[in-house]
Amino acid sequence: MNVRLLGLGEIPPALAEAVLAALPRPFAGGEVASLPASFEHCYDRTRAQVDAACLIEHVPGPEPGWSNLALTGADLFMPALTYVFGISHLGGRRGIVSWFRLHPEAEDAATQMRFLRRITTEAVHELGHGLGLVHCVVPDCAMHRSLWPEGVDLKRPEYCPACLTSLEERCR
Numbered sequence: 001m002n003v004r005l006l007g008l009g010e011i012p013p014a015l016a017e018a019v020l021a022a023l024p025r026p027f028a029g030g031e032v033a034s035l036p037a038s039f040e041h042c043y044d045r046t047r048a049q050v051d052a053a054c055l056i057e058h059v060p061g062p063e064p065g066w067s068n069l070a071l072t073g074a075d076l077f078m079p080a081l082t083y084v085f086g087i088s089h090l091g092g093r094r095g096i097v098s099w100f101r102l103h104p105e106a107e108d109a110a111t112q113m114r115f116l117r118r119i120t121t122e123a124v125h126e127l128g129h130g131l132g133l134v135h136c137v138v139p140d141c142a143m144h145r146s147l148w149p150e151g152v153d154l155k156r157p158e159y160c161p162a163c164l165t166s167l168e169e170r171c172r
């Protein structure tokens with residue numbers, strides 16, 4: 001399965017390349033591109049946030065053998081939730097991950113590494129949903145649900161054996 005990481009809006013230099021390089025099995029490379037979509041109409045002025053369900057409609061559906069994942073710094077929400085780290089069309093091989101809420105509080109030497117690990121973990125999570133995986137009860141599996149940035153640190157940026165087996169069957 002190839003992954004196309006699509007920068008949506010301004011994106012830190014080399015971030016998408018670093019995430020792509022860190023993706024685990026069953027992903028095997030891919031490419032980085034940008035998504036020239038304007039998403040002002042997805043912006044909710046009252047909440048000062050971007051509606052995730054509106055934004056995902058701008059992510060194109062991929063060709064066979066590919067998953068499309070947009071990377072954005074927009075602060076995403078869904079109606080019942082204060083914020084979300086990402087959104088996917090279950091089984092549709094397209095989704096979005098946002099780093100807005102993932103930046104660590106402390107500015108120390110390990111911050112950049114933890115930040116990259118969080119984005120990668122949530123990218124792996126959304127890619128899993130895009131391939132049809134639901135949430136997983138294994139605490140350190142990337143498919144475990146995280147509601148807080150610190151919760152993302154408890155996961156690994158890869159799938160547990162059961163999720164990986166399920167994914168590999170779906171990728172066949």
Ligand SMILES: [Zn+2]
Pocket residue numbers: 125129135145
């Ligand atoms: Zn999820």
Ligand SMILES: [Zn+2]
Pocket residue numbers: 136137138141142143144159160161162163164
């Ligand atoms: Zn799992």
